[in-house]
Amino acid sequence: MSWKVIDRNAAPDKAEAPVLTDALVEKIRVFLPRYETKRAALLPALHVVQDHFGYVSWQAMQELAELLEINASDVFDVVTFYTYFWTHPRGEKVVTVCRSTACAFMGADSVLDECKKVLGIGEHETTADGKFSLQTEECLATCDHAPCLYVNERCHKHVKPEDVRRIIEDPNNAKLDIERSTLFDGVKGA
Amino acid sequence: MTKIIINGTEVETREGIPVLQAALEMGLNVPHYCYHPGLSVVASCRLCLMEMKMPHPKTGEMGWAPKLMPSCQTPVRDGMEVRFDSEAVKRNQRNCMEFFLLNHPLDCPVCDQAGECLLQDYSYQFGDSTSRMVDPKYVNPKKDLGPKTLLYANRCVMCTRCVRFADEVAGTGELCVTNRGSKAEIDVFPGKALDNPLQGNVVDICPVGCLLDKDFLFKQRVWHLHSGDSICPGCATGCAVRVDQNENVIYRLKPRYNPGVNDWWMCDEGRFGWKYAQDATRLNRVITRRGEAVESLDWAGLPQTVRFRFAEVTAEHGDASIAIVLSPFMACEEAWLVATALRKIAPNAALVLGPVPLREQDEVFPKGATNGDAKFTISKERCPNRRGIERIIGALGGPTLTFAEFSENGGKGEIKGAWISGGYPEKWVDKELAKAADKIEFLVVHDLFASELCAPAEIVIPACPFTERAGSFMNIAGKLQPFEWAVKPADGCKRDGQFLQELAEITGIYQPESVRKLMAKQMPEFAEVAAPPKMPEHQH
Incomplete structure (x- = not known):
């Protein structure tokens, strides 16, 4: 049992100007x-x-x-x-691995381990150069192509551990096949 | 009249209360973590699930519903039938207990809660002795939540009682649940520490050893503690408290259930404000001064000496020159004993209510509540028994003085003999009183700590703090609440009631009930005390 204590009496550093413009x-x-x-x-x-x-x-x-x-x-x-929200800076590309049942059966664990090895980071962490972040998510809604992996909003299906390095090194790995949903881009007419 | 059937037994209960509450009130040991009668119901721990009879959706025939229902969230309806003793219910309890212990470090040997821990009790009563968990346990860092409280997240069962307390009773909402599912943790926002005047209660309502009181941390194993039921003397609210001591050393104060007064809670000032009771600088011997010479007096001869000297002064200056200052920190019985003892000698002695420490205003919780929906109030009157002393002074009749008049008359030299009771935890003697004390020919001071009164006093008698006394306090609402002693008087001191009873020439051991019987002849309202009801045995 670790005796590390997080001190909540101390306030986080505060910038002079408000961050919400x-x-x-x-x-x-x-x-x-x-x-x-x-x-x-x-x-x-x-x-x-x-x-x-x-x-x-x-x-x-x-x-x-x-x-x-x-x-x-x-x-x-x-x-x-919500794991969707990040409390610390995110890399340019976020690699998301599914941790739900269908993917788990199809070997998502070894895909995640391979991601950690290739990127050299753990879950919810960002590489030193700020290029990649790694996270896991509950079902990514692509169970029929399990195990799957997202790079930003692009889905990679039927991922095997040996594919991970290729996917991550591919410069176009986050390019979408179809246009991005505008659901969260704000209120219409705003 | 609402009747429901629990485990085949028909019980009378109240419509609309949770079935769990009804079961606890009938004495059933139903395990539960998240349910607390003073907080909202979330039904998240799933330990209190029960089986309930419901009509079949097709035939309408009454039968046991296939799914278990949370008894804390199901209100009582007349004629309903539930059971907690079926195999399905027991299996659920077993599985829940295994689940709660998945990430628990089982560090009972170093845990403060061990001995009064609901994880230990329920695991023993309802759980299995083994766990099927093979994966490593999560280890969470400890958190310093605020100046008085630590959080050991590993031991948490996520009942969220503390979060609801901070939101609903304290109204300050510092606590929150971060993350989700198996990684959920209790936390505060960094820099907005758990630091409200009621925060100590989160440690009490934590059913496990997750939230810990820094003041009590590693001080004592709880099974060594013996408790005395007392009343907090911090303010006029009069919270019922439990004084936990071992070998005459006090370790902590905990609130007792007292509906309508403090319910289940108490404030931090009361919780940590008892330290003066064990202060090494307390007065601890009877001192008498004759001219320049200072001697110790024996307790045995003291009542006689005091009576004899008061009689002498009365004979010399008349009984109108005698005054008796009754402190609002005295119990009703003690005040009555002093007043009757000295009035016997000087029938026209003036009765004076000692100074009442006041703050600007009451502190009401939840923060921002109007008086109607306040759940807890810290009174602005910083003494426990102003009402009681006022009643006694009123009922005994005869001459009275306000405290300001007493100081003024004393300063003018009109008061020749006086008894002054103190017992204030803080410095209380003002300049006027000190000046008056110099002029009083025969002064007896009965106080906790040395003050400016001790030098001019002919006799200084050490008093006892509330933890060493027994009697009753009348709170701000006029409720007469009894309290008992938790520890023996400190070396050199004598229990106030006992000494004052001897002063009043009543033989025997001091028992507040017998004194109250005598008081009731003059003041019928002192015949009955309002002791708080016991909580159901298995409620927590």
């Missing part, structure tokens, strides 16, 4: 009239922040809490609940 705040405010409470706008607000910075920093969480009039701990709670 006026433009971002304006983007978030658009969502507010949609819901009865300000708290309910937290998820779309987090999407806005993550889309802009690639991750949700401690300071962004605090500023969001102030903006939506909730506790900073509530924002922290939601951000960490």
Whole structure:
């Protein structure tokens, strides 16, 4: 049992200027009239922040809490609940390996191990050069092609451990076959 | 009248309460972690699942439903039938216990909670002795959640009682659950530590050893502790507390269930504010001064000496020159004993209520609650028994003085003999009182700590703190609550009640009930005390 203690009395470093720029705040405010409470706008607000910075920093969480009039701990709670949201900087490309049943049966564990070996990082970590991040996700909705692996939003199907190095080294590994969904790009007409 | 059948036995209960509560109240040991009567119901621990009879969807025939239902979330309805003793229920309890222990480090030998841990108890009562887990356990770092509390996440069962407490009762919402599923952890936002005036309660409601009190950490194994049921003297709310001691050393205070007063909670000031009771600088011998000479007095002869000197002063200056200052830290019985003892000698002695320490306003929880839906109040009156002393002074009649008048008259030299009771945990003697004390010819001081009163006093008697006394306090709502002693008086001290009873020439061992019987002849409201009801045995 490790005796390492995380000290929560200490506040994280704070930048001088707010990280949520006026433009971002304006983007978030658009969502507010949609819901009865300000708290309910937290998820779309987090999407806005993550889309802009690639991750949700401690300071962004605090500023969001102030903006939506909730506790900073509530924002922290939601951000960490969804693995989609990152609390630390993300690499340019995010390699996502499925950890659900179908992929697990088809050998997702060895694919994940190979990814860790090739990239030299663990889960939810980013390589030193900032190129790649690695994460696992519950079902990626491609069970018929298990085991599967995503690089950003591009799906690679039927991945074998020996394919991993080729996929990661391929410069076009994140290129989409079809156009990206615009679901989270904001409110229509905003 | 609502009647339901639990395990084949018909019980009378109240409509709408959770079935779990009804089962606990009938004395059934139903395991549960997340359910707490003072918090909202989340039904997340799945330990309290029960079988319930429901109509068959096709035939309408009543039969046991195939799925288990959470008893904490199912309200009681008249005529319902449930059972906790079936094989399916027991199997669920066994499986749940195995699940709770998946990542548990089983470090009971170094865990503060061991001995009062619901993981230990339920594992023994409802669990299996083995685990089928073959994978390595998760190891989470310990967290320093705030100035008074540590979190050992490995031991957590994710009941989220602490999170709900911070949200619903304290209203400060510092705590949250981070991550999800098997990696979920209790946490606070960095820099927004768990530091509200009620935070100590999260340690009490934690059913396992996850949240730990830094003040009590590694101090004592809980099975060595003996408790005394007391009342916190910190403020006029009068929370029922339990004083835990071992070999006459106090280790901690815990709240007792006291509906309508403090419910299940207490504030941190009360929880950690008892340290003065074991302070080494407490007065610990009876001192008498004759001119310049200072001598120790024996407790045995003391009552007689005090009575004799008061009689002398009364004879010389008349009984109107005598005053008795009753402290709002005294129990009702003690105050009555002093007042009657000295009024016997000087029938027109003035009764004075000692100074009442006040703050600006009450602190109400949840934060921002209006008085109607407050769940906990820390009173602005920083003493336990102002109401009781006021009743006694009112009921005994005769001359009275306010404390300011007492200081003023004393300063003018009009008071020749006085008894001053203290017992304040903090410095309480102001300049006017110190000046008055110099002018009083015969002064008896009965106090916890040395003060400016000790030098002019002819007799200084050491008092006992609440942990060493027994009696009753009347709280701000007028509820007369009894308390008992938890530890023996410190060396050189004598239990206040015992000494004052001897002063009042009542023989025998001091028993608050017998004194209250005597008091009830003059003041019928002291005949009955409101002791809090016991919680159901298996509720926690």
